Amino acid sequence: MERPFLKMNGLGNDFIVVDARRRAFAPDPETIRRLASRSEGIGCDQFVVIGASETADASIRFWNPDGGEAGACGNASRCVAWRLMEDAGTDEVRLETAGGVLAAWRQGPMRVAVDMGRPRLSWRAVPLSGPHDTLAVPVPEAAPLGPATCLSMGNPHAVFFVPSLSDIDVAGLGARIEASPLFPERVNVGFAEVRSRTHLRLRVWERAAGLTRACGSGACAALVAGVRRGLAGPAGRLELDGGDLEIAWGIDGRVLMTGDVEIEFEGRLP
Numbered sequence: 264m265e266r267p268f269l270k271m272n273g274l275g276n277d278f279i280v281v282d283a284r285r286r287a288f289a290p291d292p293e294t295i296r297r298l299a300s301r302s303e304g305i306g307c308d309q310f311v312v313i314g315a316s317e318t319a320d321a322s323i324r325f326w327n328p329d330g331g332e333a334g335a336c337g338n339a340s341r342c343v344a345w346r347l348m349e350d351a352g353t354d355e356v357r358l359e360t361a362g363g364v365l366a367a368w369r370q371g372p373m374r375v376a377v378d379m380g381r382p383r384l385s386w387r388a389v390p391l392s393g394p395h396d397t398l399a400v401p402v403p404e405a406a407p408l409g410p411a412t413c414l415s416m417g418n419p420h421a422v423f424f425v426p427s428l429s430d431i432d433v434a435g436l437g438a439r440i441e442a443s444p445l446f447p448e449r450v451n452v453g454f455a456e457v458r459s460r461t462h463l464r465l466r467v468w469e470r471a472a473g474l475t476r477a478c479g480s481g482a483c484a485a486l487v488a489g490v491r492r493g494l495a496g497p498a499g500r501l502e503l504d505g506g507d508l509e510i511a512w513g514i515d516g517r518v519l520m521t522g523d524v525e526i527e528f529e530g531r532l533p
């Protein structure tokens with residue numbers, strides 16, 4: 264039986280979304296690689312499956328285009344939340360993810376906020392290959408950039424603060440840093456230019472997906488890193504290639520992300 268899917272994106276970070284709440288679907292890595300391929304398949308940054316949940320309104324799982332599973336995906340969480348709220352006619356929804364249950368709510372007709380939970384700041388949580396103060400981690404593959412601030416948003420991030428993004432070879436450096444032995448599970452790499460304490464310009468090389476137009480968990484990681492480094496206030500605008508996300512790191516330690524979502528088209532998996 265053919266499987267319907269929805270193609271969605273958050274600021275151009277795009278997803279194939281399959282609703283498997285009523286009919287289970289466990290795609291194998293080869294199927295994901297084929298469908299996610301932009302030359303041979305439908306093409307996407309992440310493949311997303313919505314499932315039934317006993318603890319929340321639905322569960323979600325995310326896979327990268329190489330077929331590997333990711334623990335978090337901020338933009339896909341917002342897209343799925345929008346779809347579920349439309350279906351149920353509600354303004355809020357709870358999503359079970361590998362990292363815990365996330366609440367999401369409507370902020371406009373095509374605008375959704377999600378509570379991404381608390382960042383984890385220990386070197387074991389990122390994870391790094393050995394003990395480091397995650398505030399300033401020397402990364403041999405990027406020595407001229409100075410140390411990275413590393414953290415987990417349910418997935419691993421390394422954030423570099425740079426004077427000017429136009430001087431940065433995001434793809435070249437990103438690919439080398441992603442593969443550094445310092446990161447045993449590889450890493451998502453953010454390059455952030457501080458425009459003001461409430462405005463960061465950010466480009467992200469995503470683990471197993473490459474350069475994307477936006478990365479929601481990367482935007483959360485960049486704001487958290489900026490606050491920890493004394494470069495940013497606790498709330499701000501993260502300007503990505505595909506548009507803006509509003510990120511706030513609350514006094515309860517939780518990170519909220521707000522931004523637009525878009526539907527591209529519907530189809531059936533080949």
Ligand SMILES: N[C@@H](CCC[C@H](N)C(=O)O)C(=O)O
Pocket residue numbers: 276308309325327332333334335336337338339418419451469470471472477478479480481
């Ligand atoms: N697009 C994402 C992050 C997707 C997962 C990432 N590539 C990883 O492997 O951790 C987002 O919006 O957060």
